[in-house]
Amino acid sequence: MPEAQSPAPPAGGPREPIVKWRPRSLRARQLLAASVGLLAFLALAGVALDRAFVTTAEDNLERRLEGYALSYANKVDFGRDGSLIPPSDSAIDPRFGQPGSGLYAEIVLPNGRWSSDSSLGPSLPSGELLKPGGRDFEGPLDMTQLDGSAGTVYRFGLGTVWGARGPQSEFQYSIYVLEDTQVLTSQLQTFRHALWVYLGSAGVVLLLLQGLILNWSLRPLQRVIAELKRVQRGQAQGMTGNHPRELEPLTESINAFIDSERENLERQRNTLADLAHSLKTPLAVLRAQLDDGVHAVALREELDIQLKRMNDLVSYQLARAASSGHALFSAPVAIEPYAESIVRGLEKVYAAKGVICEFEIDETARFHGEPGDLQELMGNLLENAFKWARSRVLLTVAPLGGTANRRAGLLLAVDDDGPGIAEDDVAKVLQRGVRGDERVQGHGIGLAIVQDLVRGYRGELTVSRSKELGGARFEVQLPPGL
Template sequence: MAKMRKGSIAASLFWLSAGWLIVALVATGFLLTELYTRALDTSLSQTLDFHVESLAGALLDSEDPRSPDIALADPRFGRPRSGWYWVIRNESGQVVNLSTSVVGIDLPEISRSADSLGRSTAMLEDAFGTKLRVVERRVSVGDRRYTIEVSGNFTEIQQLVDDFRGQAFIVLGAVGAMLAIMSTIVARFAMRPVARLSHAIEAVREGERAEIGGRYPREIAPLAEEVNELLRSNAQIIERARSQVGNLAHGLKTPIAVLRNEAAANQGSLADVVRSEADKMSGMVTTYLDRARLAARTSLVGKRADAQLVLSRLVRVMAKIHSGVDIEFETPDTGVPWFRGDEADLEEMVGNLLDNACKWSSAQVRVRLGSARDARGTQLTVRIEDDGPGLEPQDVQKVLRRGVRLDEKTPGSGLGLDIVKELVDVYGGTLELTRSSLGGLQVDLRLPVARAAGPAPAAS
């Protein structure tokens, strides 16, 4: 089965919204900066237009264009290198009047064409590297024409824009952080029903519930209903399979018994062949019916068992059956997880292993119950050791075969370990046989665990 990719919907929503939020806030910051720049530039141009009108009015009121009465009240025009300059030129381009701030500066005329009002504007730089917004206008005084040129410090505007940009991004960053926190809270709140549904499904899988319960939003309520319907359908299919397995077993017993009886009543090679094949058929039917029953039993969802309680009960029973054997039962101080499966299956697996250990031991059997973690997660571990003769490495695989017994003197059918192996495989566990520190056989059984102990699931 292909490995499913795991990811968080809430995390995906957060990163998606965070990405768009960052783009939107950055774009908003640059847009606000651009709008602020245009607003300041427009305000500066309007201020310069006003100064041009003021100088034109003073020029019209004065008979001499060089008169000191032609001036502007703004003190910035009196400071050298301030970036605020004005000059008045005659028709030949000679400067006839200028502001005090124009010291060692030669403001060039604007080469752009004038509008219908005789007004031109441009961006220039003075000798000190200051950027200037320059407005130029031509006026007529009597029969003479003059050019009035006024400039403002555009570098100051750029500094204001830089300050505004920094403050805007700080504010937008704070707004973005608050929106990110809000989106995280909203995503977590919106995903709560999904988390509850996930926990409910896990509770069913772990055996805490027989079906999904609770109320869910209409977006995911159909999913919960479909899962419950799937569980009910699965239970019905398994029940039908059990019934069919039982019917098949009863249906085959009679024909096989008839073949055996007929073969026993006759002599000859044909009777021997029929008797031999009937025995094979009986063995195969028993094997596959057992496997079918195991598969049907372990396919039920919602089964779990208290492993410590089951093993304690088995140890007490085996101590009475094998009174001459000292059975030592050890459990960790922190407790052990529950077995995820049918209690009867756990009893059958551990019971067979413990019974074999008692049969083969000299006087001592040790049982340890615990848990361990590996690549598949936490697993229930059962270790059974005895002080008997043990097994050679080459005999380990032999004893796991159906009906194989290495010692015919010891009572038994030889099917115990094979049944255990079948159950272990069905549950996805592992069974390992090695040499024990007591001198005999050590059996390590690993099985899946339920999530937590708790009340048994209600019967469906």
């Protein structure tokens, strides 16, 4: 036979092992989310403040240039021949008289133009005649500095009319005031440096504060983890109740799970102990028969009796163990379909008595557990009632308690119109550990399993006189769950 060939490695070399993504810790998630959110907020705040400052600075620049233009309009004069008589530059601002100072003025006439002394040297953009009353703010516009370097300026234009000597002498002219953008740029740089320094410092402080707040807010979770470790090491029996309300459902669920596991373990131990104790007697009888050397026929009869007894004991203990193995967190089970199925079967068994079973079942009531437990619980109670009822049995089911955060419990009651149970015998009926064949005659069948089931669900079983039917009333109350 040819040797089996191993599959060839995939093209491109051997595959690297897939690294499973490990979820980040809650602290890392919170710090990452807080950092990203804080950085985004500071960035948006910085951009918004920067734009607001730029807009405000440009508005202030426009108003300042407008003030210079109005000052020129008030101080300018013209000769009889229409020639311009410029005002003194120093009367408005000394910088208008300094070449290349960064503040410039220009007056555009119908037949020429005039520039301030500060315009000597730099190459500035020229303006045009504006309509009377017209205003124009532009920038930044390209220019050439006194030293030949490139620069930019903002320009404000004001259109006006000269008519001091009558309507016939009126003519239009425009006043332009220009300012180098270096002043505004310097202001923006100073503001932006201070803005981002302050925002960065605030971000660092807020991140540190966020870390402190996060450690403080996660401290209850750290206590829960510490308590869980103590429970695992056997240093504590369960979780304490000193936790924030958001963590109470978690700690209560953990305690419920711990209690359930302990009860299940104890129940299994008790079941094994009961089974071992119960089997001692049949085994001792068989051993005695063998030791006495009885006849084979008698030994066979005794063996058949003891084997049947042992089989009954094993079946009973297995039934108890099965009824005790319900899940702590189970899906809700509707009750009415199971009740109808059980009652239909019992009506056939007790057809000669003509017993009628009535239902008062709330549609919202649910059994939170194993369906087999529900069948065992209702089956034993209803069979007991059918056996001793004269003609009527009443099954009542309703939700018990419950809130928005906790599921409702369950009230399940079975009434009959039979002879009832004497008050002195109630304690014997509910006596813990008493097996079915040791209970009061007539109402003892199946109650041992019912009692174990109710105890397993942390409920309560009570027996009393039925106020409605006059017989016995078996009432089961299961507490609200988590």
